[in-house]
Amino acid sequence: MPFTTIFFDLDDTLYPNSSGVWKLIKERMNLYMHQHLGIDWEEIPTLREQYFHEYGTTLRGLQAHYHMDLDEYLSFVHDIPLHKYLQPDKALQNMLQVLPLRKFIFTNADENHARRVLAALGLENCFQTIVDIKAVDPYCKPMQAAFKIALEIAGEPQPKNCILVDDLATNTRAGREFGFYTILFGQIGEHPDANVSLSHLTDLPDLLQDLKY
Structure with missing residues (x-):
């Protein structure tokens, strides 16, 4: 599959739910x-x-x-002392830096919160841009119009060339309906609302290699 672009959700995807x-x-x-x-x-x-x-x-x-x-x-x-709950994730940083796809954040939060999270995780330089709730206004995930805007911002005309990694099944289901290949994060085994599930982000390269991206 000729994947060119991957969208990552932010909260409870780039960091574990257990962070609080x-x-x-x-x-x-x-x-x-x-x-x-x-x-x-x-x-x-x-x-x-x-x-x-x-x-x-x-x-x-x-x-x-x-x-x-x-x-x-x-x-x-979003007025939370993130540094008390999140630490730099070197393994995730290394994985993202070697992943040969264009990488974007696609979040229902705002850009300021996203940048604070990325800074806390040490991932400030791993993404091309952030598609936030304001960028897709008045829509949001899982609305199809939000996916259309995200695609336009990424400059990728073909949904089939895109991957979405998200922890919410409502979003992966909508993404798949839009034409994305969707990965439901935080799950194990098959799921009816995503193409595949993934329990650890650092396993993403192996998963994509199996797809021959």
Whole structure:
């Protein structure tokens, strides 16, 4: 397969879920909804689940139903001391540097958060650019329109030449429907919503070699 381009999700993909970072982000999402939008604590879990299924992210759901400041929200929910939870990942850095594909971040977070995560992991120079939530506005993963914009930003006209690595099955399913080869990260064995699953990112070159990329 003539793969040229690979998109990596950010949170819970470039670093493990066990780091606790995503847990803290979710807690700050809940806090924002309560403090800034006046939503009762009891309603927040149900609303977030509803927004995730209807809009792809909590953010896009809040934007549809509340008057809110995008930059304020993004700054608030990502206000986390990442250096306490993430450390440079030399093995991942080495793998990315030798991977002979054009590499992009494709995230439903914002670029500032993505750059902070990459800096904490020591991966600042491993990607060509970051496709963030603002770049695909008003869309987000798993919307097909978001994948189309990501493709345009990458300058790759053919979805079949692209790979997506993501920890959410909703995103890998949408990516595959769009034409990407999708890898569901953090899973073992076959999965109906991805072409293949992968439990360790450093195993990616071996997986791709089997595909003869």
